[in-house]
Amino acid sequence: MTAVTRQRFIAGLVLAGLTLAAAPALAQSGPRIGAPAPAFSALDVDGRTRSLPEFAGKTVILEWTNHDCPYVRKHYNSGTMQSLQRDMTKEGIVWLSVVSSPPGEQGYVTAAQAKGLTASRNAAPSDLLLDPKGTMGRAYRAQTTPHLYIIDGKGTLVYAGAIDDKPSASAASLNGAKSYVRQAVAEMKAGKPISEATTKAYGCAIKLAPLN
Incomplete structure (x- = not known):
């Protein structure tokens, strides 16, 4: 190995080391289980600004969606989501559906269209937030629709991931599916640690608006 080649080899190792060292820091910049949930401020379908602090003391579930x-x-279509929404809100949990699709991308809706969808599907979220600029989506690093997050009454993120353990678009996959959300809430109520606090979300990729 010549001196020049050796120098290039060493430089490559140093560069690789710096890249690997930076990876954990980047990972920690996003939402982390056991840490305060990212703050958010978004308009709902009625034009009201909703933010995380107003729900202090309550468990909050965030559901990223794309109709x-x-x-x-x-x-x-199966009524699974609506049933989950109703069961959770009956327990005093705040359920916020979030649409982060920008204009021109799949899933984008105006406030009026979002209201129509909620009514036609007999959905039952506590509110529906519109995030066309992707600010909230980026803060939570929402990857897919659906993507679910649970925040406890202290504002701590306690769950992030899939709605269940069947990563399929087939309705037949609902048979025997384990609801990660129901499991997490039940464990919270029992004062137990959440056994599966992070799972791999599945669904359609969220295409956020480009940053200006």
Whole structure:
């Protein structure tokens, strides 16, 4: 190995080391289980600004959604999502559906269209937030629709991931599916640590608006 080649080899190792060292820091910049949930401020379908601090003391569930996504349709056409929303809100949990699709991308809706969808699907979220600029989506690093997050009454993120353990768009996959959300809430109520606090979300990729 010549001196020049050796120098290039060493430089490559140093560069690789710096890249690997930076990876954990980047990972920690996003939402982390056991840490305060990212703050958010978004308009709902009635034009009101909703933010995380107003729900202090209450458990909050965030559901990223896209009505055109077949994975989302599986849960809404079957009534699974609506049942989950109703059961959670009956327990005093705040359920916020979030649409981060920008204009021109699959799933984008105006406030009026979002209201119409909620009514036609007999959905039952506490509110529906519109995030066309992707600010909230980026803060939570929402990847797919659906993508679910649970925040406890202290504002701590306690769950992030899939709605269940069946990553399929087929309605048949609902048979025997384990609801990660129901499991997490039940464990919270029992004062137990959440056994599966992070899972791999599945569904349609969220295409956020480009940063200006």
